Amino acid sequence: MILGIVFVIIFLSILVLVHELGHFLAAKKFGLLVEEFGFGLPPRIWGKKIGETIYSINALPFGGFDKIYGEDREESLSKQSxxxxxxxxxxxxxxxxxxxxxxxxxxxxxxxxxxxxxxxxxxxxxxxxxxxxxxxxxxxxxxxxxxxxxxxxxxxxxxxxxxxxxxxxxxxxxxxxxxxxxxxxxxxxxxxxxxxxxxxxxxxxxxxxxxxxxxxxxxxxxxxxxxxxxxxxxxxxxxxRSFGSLPISKRSLIIFAGVLMNFLLGWLVISIVFNLGIPQKILITSVAKDSPAAAINLQPGDEIIDFSKVDDFIKFVDENRGKEIVLKIERQGEVKEFKTVPRVKPPSGEGALGIALMESGLPKKNLLASVWEGLKTSIGIIQEVFKAIFNLIAKAFVGKANLEQIAGPVGIVKITAQAGSLGFIYLLQLLALISLNLVVINILPFPALDGGRLLFLLIEKIKGSPLPLKFEKYANAVGMAFLLLLMLVITIKDIMRF
Incomplete structure (x- = not known):
C-alpha cells in the first residue's frame, strides 16, 4: 500500500504539472505576464526569478500551479482599485x-x-x-x-x-x-x-x-x-499583458491548453508502451466453484508461468486429464507451485480445471506504428470514458446511478500498487489511462473545471459581457463543493470495498 501511495503522489505531480504547463506555455505564447510557475503547492521552499517569472519548488508535492496576471478577476479588480x-x-x-x-x-x-x-x-x-x-x-x-x-x-x-x-x-x-x-x-x-x-x-x-x-x-x-x-x-x-485583456478566443485556448497537454501526455505514454511492448502472459480471470482450481485456491489475477498462449496451456491440460500436474503460478511477485488433477468429464460450460483465461501483453512495434496506435488507442479511450460518464449521468436522473465502478483516492492507490507489482510497463499504462480520464473530466462544462470556465467564456461571447463576478465565484464554489462531496462518497465506498 505504501508503494501505491508513493506512485500516486508521483502520478498526481506529473499529471497536474503537465496540465499547468499547458496553461503556462499558452499564456507565454500570447505574451501574457506569468508571475509564477511552481512545482508542488505552497508554502514555497525555493524560488528563482528568471526574466519576469518566478520558478518555485513548494512544500506539498502535489502537482503544480501557474499564476497568470489578471486570470483571477477578483484579484485583478482589487489591483485596479x-x-x-x-x-x-x-x-x-x-x-x-x-x-x-x-x-x-x-x-x-x-x-x-x-x-x-x-x-x-x-x-x-x-x-x-x-x-x-x-x-x-x-x-x-x-x-x-x-x-x-x-x-x-x-x-x-x-x-x-x-x-x-x-x-x-x-x-x-x-x-x-x-x-x-x-x-x-x-x-x-x-x-x-x-x-x-x-x-x-x-x-x-x-x-x-x-x-x-x-x-x-x-x-x-x-x-x-x-x-x-x-x-x-x-x-x-x-x-x-493581462489575461482579461485578451480576446475570448485566446483566453479559451489558454484554458484548453491544459486539457490538451494531458491528452498529449496520455498519447505519448501509450505510444511508449506500444514501442516497448508488454511480455505475453496468461492470466486467470475467474475460478469456478467446486472445481480443481478452487480446491487448490487459484485466484483471479494469478499468472500461469511457462505458457504464453492460452491454446498451448489448454492443450497441455487436456493431454493430462486424470493425471496429476504441477502448475507454476505467480501471485503478487511470488512464484508458487500447485499440484492438481484435471477433470476427465467437467460440467458443461467449464474446462478441466474450472478456470477462465486471458492472454495479456503486446508485441513490440516500430516508432511510427507505435505513435499511430497510441493515437488511435488514446482517442478510443476518451470515447469510452465519455460514454461511461454520460451513461452514469443519464442513470443518475432516474435514480439508477452506480458508483461501484468509479475509483476514488483509496481505489486508485490500490490499483496503482497492483500495477506496480506487475512491472513498470503496467504503471505507464495506468499513468496514460488516468491522464486521458482527466482530459474528459476536465473538459466537462461544469463549474470549477476547465470546461466550466470555457462555458462562462461562451456565455460572455453570446451576451457581449462577462458574467457577474459574484455569480461566477458562487458557481465555482458550489461546483467545487459538489466535486468534493462526490469524492468523499466514492472514497467511503472504496474503503468498504477494499
Missing part, C-alpha cells in the same frame, strides 16, 4: 477615459512611422533618434533624456517628455513587464503629470500602453469610450 482609487467603480480596461487624446493619436502615428523605418529589432537609441526627427517635423515640443530626481537619486532619465504633458518611454525588448509600468508611474509622480506612454517596438503589432497617474481624479464627464478602430491602442496599464 489600488492603482486608481479615484476612478469610478464601473470603469473597465476598454473604456478608460481619453487623456490628451489628440496628442496621443499624433504620437501613435509617429511611433508607427518610426517602427516602419527601422523594423522591430533596432536599438532603443535608434528609435529615439528617428522619433526625434519626426517630432521636429511635426512641430511637437519635447525634451529628450530629461534627468529627474526620484528618492534623492538623479540617475533617472525620461526618454521623452512631450509638450510638458506626456511621459514617453521607448522599449525594444521581448515584452513590457510590471517593472516598466511602475517605473513610468514613478516618473509621473515625480513630474506631477497625468499621462505616460510605454511603447515596445519589438512587438509585431505596435500597441502603445497608457499609464495613468492615480493622483489625478477621473472626470466622468470627459470622453470615456474610444472608437472601435483604436480601442486596442490605448489601454490603461492594468491591462498590460
Amino acid at each position: 489600488e492603482l486608481h482609487p479615484n476612478a469610478p467603480k464601473k470603469t473597465r480596461i476598454n473604456n478608460t477615459r481619453i487623456i490628451e487624446a489628440e496628442l496621443s493619436y499624433k504620437l501613435t502615428e509617429l511611433l508607427f512611422q518610426a517602427q516602419n523605418q527601422l523594423g522591430r529589432f533596432a536599438r532603443e537609441k535608434q528609435y529615439g533618434d528617428v522619433l526625434e526627427n519626426l517630432l521636429k517635423e511635426a512641430n511637437i515640443k519635447y525634451k529628450r533624456e530629461l534627468p529627474i530626481s526620484i528618492e534623492n537619486s538623479n540617475s533617472n532619465r525620461i526618454d521623452f517628455f512631450i509638450e510638458d504633458k506626456v511621459v514617453l518611454e521607448l522599449k525594444s525588448k521581448r515584452f513590457i513587464d510590471k517593472n516598466d509600468y511602475y517605473q513610468t508611474k514613478r516618473y509621473l509622480n515625480s513630474m506631477n503629470v497625468e499621462l505616460g506612454l510605454i511603447v515596445n517596438f519589438r512587438e509585431p503589432h505596435l500597441k502603445p500602453k497608457r499609464v495613468l497617474n492615480p493622483k489625478f481624479r477621473v472626470n466622468s464627464e470627459q470622453e470615456k469610450l474610444l472608437s472601435k478602430d483604436h480601442s486596442d491602442l490605448f489601454v490603461d496599464s492594468d491591462g498590460i
Whole structure:
C-alpha cells in the first residue's frame, strides 16, 4: 500500500504539472505576464526569478500551479482599485477615459512611422533618434533624456517628455513587464503629470500602453469610450499583458491548453508502451466453484508461468486429464507451485480445471506504428470514458446511478500498487489511462473545471459581457463543493470495498 501511495503522489505531480504547463506555455505564447510557475503547492521552499517569472519548488508535492496576471478577476479588480482609487467603480480596461487624446493619436502615428523605418529589432537609441526627427517635423515640443530626481537619486532619465504633458518611454525588448509600468508611474509622480506612454517596438503589432497617474481624479464627464478602430491602442496599464485583456478566443485556448497537454501526455505514454511492448502472459480471470482450481485456491489475477498462449496451456491440460500436474503460478511477485488433477468429464460450460483465461501483453512495434496506435488507442479511450460518464449521468436522473465502478483516492492507490507489482510497463499504462480520464473530466462544462470556465467564456461571447463576478465565484464554489462531496462518497465506498 505504501508503494501505491508513493506512485500516486508521483502520478498526481506529473499529471497536474503537465496540465499547468499547458496553461503556462499558452499564456507565454500570447505574451501574457506569468508571475509564477511552481512545482508542488505552497508554502514555497525555493524560488528563482528568471526574466519576469518566478520558478518555485513548494512544500506539498502535489502537482503544480501557474499564476497568470489578471486570470483571477477578483484579484485583478482589487489591483485596479489600488492603482486608481479615484476612478469610478464601473470603469473597465476598454473604456478608460481619453487623456490628451489628440496628442496621443499624433504620437501613435509617429511611433508607427518610426517602427516602419527601422523594423522591430533596432536599438532603443535608434528609435529615439528617428522619433526625434519626426517630432521636429511635426512641430511637437519635447525634451529628450530629461534627468529627474526620484528618492534623492538623479540617475533617472525620461526618454521623452512631450509638450510638458506626456511621459514617453521607448522599449525594444521581448515584452513590457510590471517593472516598466511602475517605473513610468514613478516618473509621473515625480513630474506631477497625468499621462505616460510605454511603447515596445519589438512587438509585431505596435500597441502603445497608457499609464495613468492615480493622483489625478477621473472626470466622468470627459470622453470615456474610444472608437472601435483604436480601442486596442490605448489601454490603461492594468491591462498590460493581462489575461482579461485578451480576446475570448485566446483566453479559451489558454484554458484548453491544459486539457490538451494531458491528452498529449496520455498519447505519448501509450505510444511508449506500444514501442516497448508488454511480455505475453496468461492470466486467470475467474475460478469456478467446486472445481480443481478452487480446491487448490487459484485466484483471479494469478499468472500461469511457462505458457504464453492460452491454446498451448489448454492443450497441455487436456493431454493430462486424470493425471496429476504441477502448475507454476505467480501471485503478487511470488512464484508458487500447485499440484492438481484435471477433470476427465467437467460440467458443461467449464474446462478441466474450472478456470477462465486471458492472454495479456503486446508485441513490440516500430516508432511510427507505435505513435499511430497510441493515437488511435488514446482517442478510443476518451470515447469510452465519455460514454461511461454520460451513461452514469443519464442513470443518475432516474435514480439508477452506480458508483461501484468509479475509483476514488483509496481505489486508485490500490490499483496503482497492483500495477506496480506487475512491472513498470503496467504503471505507464495506468499513468496514460488516468491522464486521458482527466482530459474528459476536465473538459466537462461544469463549474470549477476547465470546461466550466470555457462555458462562462461562451456565455460572455453570446451576451457581449462577462458574467457577474459574484455569480461566477458562487458557481465555482458550489461546483467545487459538489466535486468534493462526490469524492468523499466514492472514497467511503472504496474503503468498504477494499
